[in-house]
Structure formats: C-alpha cells, structure tokens
Amino acid sequence: MENNRSSVKNALLHGDLYTRLSAIIMGIGLIGHKQIVKGIMVLLCQIAFIFFMINTGIGSLQMMPSLGTRAQEKVWNEAKQIYEYTTGDNSQQILLAGVVTCFVIAAIVVLWIIQLRHSYSLQKQLKEKGHVPTFKEDVKNLFNKNLHITLMTLPCLGILVFNIVPLVYMISMAFTTYSKEDEHLMLFDWDGFHQFSRVLNMNGNIGRQFFQVLKWTIIWAIFATFLNYILGMILAMVINRKDTKGKAFWRFCFVLSIAVPQFVTLMIMNIMLQPSGAINVLLQNLGLISAPLPFWQNALWAKITVIVINIWIGIPYTMLQITGILQNIPAELYEAAKMDGANSITIFFKITLPYMLFVTTPYLISSFVGNINNFGVIYLLSGGGPTYVGDTAGQTDLLVTWLYKLTVDQQYYNLGAVIGIMTFVILTIVTLITYRNSGSYKNEEAFM
C-alpha cells in the first residue's frame, strides 16, 4: 500500500512514463492522463518561467553576490561642454530583482511538486476507476468541494506580493550597507551582521539608543495595555450597574470620542497641550498655574502625557468590547458570592477579574502587540520627542516610530531593518510564551 500516497518520491518511483516525464516537461503528466487544458496551462507556466529566467532572472541572480559594482560617475562631455552622469548600478533595484527571482523560483518548485503529485494521482485514478475528472467537473468543483481555492487564491497572492516579498526584501536590507551614512544610497554591499552588532552593542551610540527605546517601549506597552484594560473594565462595570441611570447616554458620550477618527483627535491633543495651547491657556486663565506646563518639552512629562492620552483613547474601546463579555458572566457566581457575604471589591478580584482574564487572554495579547507597534499615538502626539542632541531616537520614541524615523527621515535603511527584526523577535517571544499556552488557541474548535 506504500505507493498509494501521491508523494513526489512515489511519483518518481512508481509513476508511468507520462508522470516521470512531467518531472522534466511540466504538465505532460496531466496531458497524458486526459487533463489536457490543465496540462497546457502548467506547460505554459514552465515556458514563461524559462523565458523569464533567460531574459532577466539569471542576470538578477548573478548580480546578487556583488549587488552591483559600477558607481555613478561624472564624465566631462567635450561636445556639450558639461558634466554628465553615467548611470551606475542601482543596488536597491538589483536586490529587489534578486529577491523577486528567488520567489519566482520557489513558486515554480511548488508548482512542479503539485503537478507531479497530481499526475501520479491521476494515473492511479485512471487505473482504478478508468476515468478522471474532466475540466468542466474541475471548474464545477472550484465552486463546491474546492471553494477555498477559488476564494483564497487572490487574497493569498496579495499577501505574498505585498507583504511577504516586501518583508523578505526589507529583512535582506539589514545585512547590507544600504544607508545614507557614508553615502551608500545608490551602491551598497553585503555587510553581514555588522548592523546587528552595532544595535546590540550597549557602549556605542546606536546601541545605547536602542536599549533606551526598548526599555520605554516595554514600559509603554505594559502601562498602555493593562491600565486601559483595568480602567475600561471598571468603567464598563460602573455603567452596567443596576442602579446607574441613563446607561445608553453615558455609553454614547464615551463612544463619541472614538467615533472621531483617531488621527484627528491625536493631532488636536498635540495642539491643545502645546505651551500656548488651549489647556495651558485654560489653566492660566483660571489662575491655577503661572507658567505653561511642559507637556512635550520634558521627557518625564511627555511620557506620562502619552500614557494618559492613550488611556483617554483606549478606555472607550475596552468598554465597548468588555460590555458584551461582562454580561456573559454566569449570574449564579455572583449570587453565590453574595450569599457568602463577599463585598463588591472581593467579588471583583475573585470572580470578575479572573473570569475576564480567562476569556480575554487572546485579546490582551493582541492589544499588547498592538501597543508595541502603536505608531499613530506616539508619532502624532509627541513625535517621539523630546529628542536630545546627537540622538536619532527621542525620549518617547517606540521601536516602530524610531524605525520610521530611521528609514523615512534619515534613510538609514539597514539600521531600520535591524530595528524591525528586533521588534519582531521581541514580539515573537512574548506571543509564543503566552498565546500557545492560552486555552482559546488550543481549543479553537471547541466552540463550533
């Protein structure tokens, strides 16, 4: 029974002439086993692939090790009496072409495996049943048994081309000298792990900034996640109390603040908290302070301000999400606790909080991840500032905002890529530890 599985190995060992031939000429196996339309399509893919490789692919791969050698040069044009620039190699384009070629090769390898296995399984079907699905039946199946192929192909393609390829491309930049430092924007070279050691070296300038930003990112994520969670839950419970009048009205007030687009509220907050902004004016007019409060000028003030404003933004969200879950807590639990004479604080810590934590662990993790990557709040509120002279990272910069500054503003692409990879590593560690152990991940099917 061993040759029943349509693996590549079995296909090559037990396949008939057509199947084995399709290891060299793709699609022949399908054409030979009466699936002509599909076979021709596969064959066309192979022809296109060969054409692509000869045209550009092989050239791109050859350029990958050096990433280009010809620098842009100024040449004196005697006839026109001017300096002209020769077009040198553009390493960034060479790297992109190389990465794309690698993906094309990977795609054709996957197609090769699929068609080989498919050809073998067709061969078996012909032997056992005497017929194989016609092209018409295959198309019909795409809307029935194989609907997932129809539905998922385009989204997967989108993710591959506009998420996975860019990520691989960006990751590969971390190992190059692609940076405005030393003028490596046009022509750059492979650089190994040099940038990583720069970032991790605590004594260097970049390393010092990295650990400072990392420390603040983690403090920020912890405060932003748990303060929002606890305070949002308390607010939801206060509004849900039996005796609270006008529940809908209170809820509306809080929802109103998140209904306004976040970037608008954040920019307004930034302006309102400037030294001559509305808040300082209001406080001065009331005579509470004599000089403006340094909301964005002092590092500690700025840190506290972003956390507080994030609470302002986050609480309504938490309230909305938690209201539904709160109502799901079995009422018997509360009644039993009351019978035993527990007061409301004990009930909160012994029943509500543990229940909520149990149900919302995945939500907490995703909001922790979201806060580590919370670009908008920091960028629009404090802009990462205040920034000390000589630093690229400000005192309230998170890893993501620093990444943005390094790549978009400073054009230190290689450093930016390293910071991105470090962020990913940190998030992976946090998530793996908690997510894989959470009940809702293990029992995904339990609620179906």
Added chain:
Amino acid sequence: MNTEKNKLSPRRRFVNFLVHLLLAVLAVIWVLPIFWIVLTSFRAEPGAYTNTFLPQGYTFNNYIKLFTDRNVLNFPKMFLNTLIIAVFCCIFSTFFVLSVSYSLSRMRFGFRKPYMNIAMILGLFPGFMAMVAQYFILKAMGLTEGSMIRIGLIIVYSACTGLGFQIAKGFFDTIPRSIDEAAIIDGATQWQVFTRITMPLSKPIVIYTVMTSFIAPWVDFVFAKVICRANADQFTVAIGLWNMLQKEYIYQWYTCFAAGAVVISIPIAILFIYMQRFYVEGMSGAVKG
C-alpha cells in the same frame, strides 16, 4: 435585593450620587476635546493659539474656505481622491476578508492551520517593515507617479486585508454548521451555501467589514504619506489635514483644519455609532473563537 428596589437606603443613594457625579466628570473629560474642535471650526479669529479658551467671534467662513480655496491646499480634490480610493478599497477588502474568513471557518483543507499561523507571524512584524519595501515594489511597477498613485494606494490598502480575518471568522464560527449541512443534503454547492445562506445570515459582519474597509483610507495618513511623497494633487484627506498643521500653513489653516476634521468626522462617527453593536458582537465572537 428586592426589598431595596423601591426604597433605597441613604448610603446606597449616596453611592449612586457619587457614581453619577463621577460619570458626569468623566463624560466631560471625554467630550470636551470634541466640543472644543467643533467650536474652533466656527472661530472667526485665525491661528492655532489664542489667549482665550472660547472663541471671540463665530463664522461659517472656515467651511467655505475649505471647500472653495483650491490654490494652496486643494481640499475638494483630496476629498475626491480619497472617495475613489475608498470605494475600490471597500470592494476588494470586503471580498478578501469575507472569502478568507468563510474558507477558514467552514472549509477544511491542508493549508488552513499553516495559513492561520503565517497570518499570526506576519502580524508580529511592524507595519512599516513591509511599507518601506512596498514603496520600492510599487515604484518598480511604475505605480508611484501621477495618477497611478491612486492604484498604488488601492493596492496597498486592500492587498493584505486577507490577514484580518479574525473578527469575521469569529462571527461565522457562531453560525451553526447544521444549517450548512442541511443545505448540502438538499443539493446545494458550497458556493451556494456561502452566497445564499451564510451571507444573508451574516449581515452584521458584512456591514461591519464594508464600513471598516471604507473608512480605512480616510483615516490612514502614514501609508498615504509614504506613497504620495510630494505629489500634492494625489494627496488624500488625511495628508491634507496633517499638512494644515505644519509650520508653514498652521496660522492660516488651523481653523480650516478644525472644519475639515468636523466634516470628516461626522460621517465616520455616524457609521461608527451605527456599527458599534456589530463591533461588540464581532469582538465577543472573536474572543470566544
């Protein structure tokens, strides 16, 4: 409990009073900035910073200027750009999100678990990592110049939406599978189950998906800024509003910014308040599943 229903004890009444007072104070804190921006949008005197908290004079000119001044910052053009992008983005994203969510919730295939794991891993990368490289890819495809920027932005906003399946999948998971099975016994294909049974039963989540994907281009300014760069005639509303707060424009345009913020916020706020019910349902579904 029953005895207390009609007659509240003094202590209980006092606690109630405190709770309502607290809620009122909090509500003021939450509503004040929004109230302030609405006031600013009607403020007669220009500039970002004034010596008084409340405006001295009121005018409607900020709104008129916003929609008629086409020389410096062409807001009507930006509005049109964003609308076009939002409509297309909405069509593609909705299709992507619902397709992926339905497949993951209802179909069983080998790539299902790997897909969900890959989506989780990709979600851990900071969004910018991909964004900077996306710009280079779009540039290589020739989508970063002139009116092609719109296509570039539509692609950027909708291409990766297949990763955001959690809420819709959570919702589909709550629809009993026996309904599907009954239909299949009656001879329906999976496609018919998807379009004729699941979709009509999932109106809330369909509406939620349509609205969130329609809103996305209006409120994003980071991607738009990186892709548009200096092409002022391709700016979206968010970049326009952001520009109004930059040093060179802020004095002249601050009150117009407030007006623009109000104009953008009203429809989004209405959509959001209408959606919040589905948001809550979707969330509790997603948390469960």
